[in-house]
Amino acid sequence: MLKKIFILVIPMVFLACTAKEELGSKNKPIQFALVPGQDSAVLIENGKSLETWIQRQTGLYVKMQVPVNFIAVVESLGSQRVDVAIMNPFGYLLAHEKYGAQAFLMGVNRGHSEYWGQIITRDPKIRKLADLNGKKFAFVDPASTSGYVLPAKLLKDANVKLGEAIFAGKHDSVVTMVYQGRVDAGATYHTLPEDGVPQDARRLVIRQFPDVYDQVRILAKTSSVPSDPVVFRKDFPEEMRKKIVEALKSFPSTPEGEKALKNLYHLTGFKDCTDKDYNHVRQILLDIGKNVQDLVK
Structure with a gap:
């Protein structure tokens, strides 16, 4: 009887321990998605540099991933399988409209956004x-x-x-x-x-x-x-977001970071932005007779 109780208790203890893991810990890293616009191997290789940089600058553990397509990034933000993403503008509009995701940074390429x-x-x-x-x-x-x-x-x-x-x-x-x-x-x-x-x-x-x-x-x-935005899922902790935002801004300050960011999305840095910066993109969708969600029907 004691043996059976012991067997039952161990899984319960394990589940209790994993449930207590905090977001950003080694066992529950922040999930960071890179929109799959080019070869996944290139994205993962350079994404590792960004992953390491964020951890060093913030103490938060991050895990990079490359979803199978553009819409998978959107849906992963909605289901909280992804916490943060560098994504394309129209993908962001869909994630914002459907799931309340928010853009806080915008890519910069040699002064152009x-x-x-x-x-x-x-x-x-x-x-x-x-x-x-x-x-x-x-x-x-x-x-x-x-x-x-x-x-x-x-x-x-x-x-x-x-x-x-x-x-x-x-x-x-x-x-x-x-x-x-x-x-x-x-x-x-x-x-x-x-x-x-x-x-x-x-x-x-x-x-x-x-x-x-x-x-x-x-x-x-x-x-x-x-330019492509850095997007956070709805209800992502504000203090963590601020730390990640500052880490991303400083990423190209080193030769390794500068090279990795260019290889990822041909960017030289990031700047602050809000959802309003993408209102012009919404108008283009209206001009071609679609709304955001029509893109995936």
């Missing part, structure tokens, strides 16, 4: 947007700002009717498909050149395809939107 979408092609016969009528086209993800929503608006405004549209999942996958001729054109993010060298999504595949800048050209660029 905006970026664009772009349409790329390798086909010499495609010289203007109208030439895309009836063509096979690759977008990134239904909730990708630069890889779907912005170029979709551009194509709609130009009255372009694509022949076939597919979702490749990541920006580097779109570039690869265009380079290999598997699609006629595609949509990715665009950032400003640096010292005359292009810094848009084509750079993600430069090692695999050294001539990508020569072979794949930019057909058109979209309007700009605010």
